[in-house]
């Protein structure tokens with residue numbers, strides 16, 4: 157464990173910006189925070205291209221890489237589930253349901269009948285130690301200052317390899333028991349991911365989760381994640397004992413974000429209650445924008461989502477088809493493929509009411525944080 161992981165990372169402001177989109181990552185780092193590239197949904201080839209591009213953009217400024225490290229990574233030398241085995245395990249009632257959904261929402265067939273990209277067709281999941289190894293090798297060959305484990309405690313050899321390279325290791329935790337496991341494994345920073353957050357979440361809100369984790373793993377520093385889009389929320393997170401904030405949803409509606417325009421429009425017009433914690437995307441509970449995709453899976457007369465990673469394998473080619481069709485400039489979010497197009501998003505989208513830029517978000521957050529602290533001080537002095 158590093159004595160002061162934040163000075164080792166060397167950022168100007170304690171704002172960490174998670175995104176699968178390399179433009180957002182570079183913009184957050186260039187604005188003084190730490191952009192963190194979500195590698196989980198990309199092929200190894202794409203990750204290599206994106207990391208090179210990010211490094212050209214940010215120069216010596218810090219950035220990070222976030223991996224969906226399979227928890228069965230340790231000892232999975234046998235190779236785990238192959239893509240072919242996983243595909244064979246998908247029940248026909250699920251593919252029938254998906255085929256019917258494509259017809260009902262007028263989603264065109266994939267060109268040539270099969271998705272061109274094997275990785276996308278497999279739902280962006282890595283099934284074996286060997287596949288996860290490729291992504292780790294890319295991370296270790298990069299100039300990233302931070303390696304983040306999205307799901308589960310990183311294996312001891314991964315932590316050791318990162319530390320030997322001078323990289324800081326962080327991991328997301330939705331409950332105190334996860335945070336304790338991370339800290340025991342030598343993780344340098346724990347990210348307390350609360351119920352409100354977009355993506356995989358637990359069931360505890362940030363007002364409770366952040367101080368619980370801060371107390372449980374002190375002196376290991378904590379970042380607060382979930383429900384943070386402005387300076388008031390940042391000030392609250394710091395007051396709860398977090399050393400900084402980790403945001404995901406607030407970048408989705410920025411000019412840099414590669415989210416489909418039709419989904420961006422829907423997002424800025426959505427309210428805080430328009431998200432749902434559901435298994436509809438990965439088979440594990442994660443918070444999504446409540447599009448028709450979520451409603452279809454949540455209906456009582458449709459199949460239950462499959463366990464992870466089978467769900468991602470089942471839906472991968474269909475989501476690719478939906479996204480291709482929803483990318484059309486004529487797509488709208490009230491019907492057809494644009495109504496289905498899924499994205500993870502947190503409750504905080506209720507505060508995101510217009511398109512902005514990453515730099516603007518960060519400046520507003522920093523000044524808003526200072527203003528909020530001043531306001532609290534004035535309030536207390538007036539008592």
Ligand SMILES: Cc1cc2nc3c(=O)[nH]c(=O)nc-3n(C[C@H](O)[C@H](O)[C@H](O)COP(=O)(O)O)c2cc1C
Pocket residue numbers: 174194195196197222223224305306307328349352353354355356381382383384402403404405406499500501502503504
């Ligand atoms: C579109 C989207 C995709 C996400 N994917 C991942 C991921 O692959 N890995 C990860 O560690 N967290 C992921 N998250 C969670 C974020 O890292 C972050 O913890 C969360 O967005 C914070 O809460 P907020 O959405 O309220 O800002 C995702 C979040 C969003 C919105």
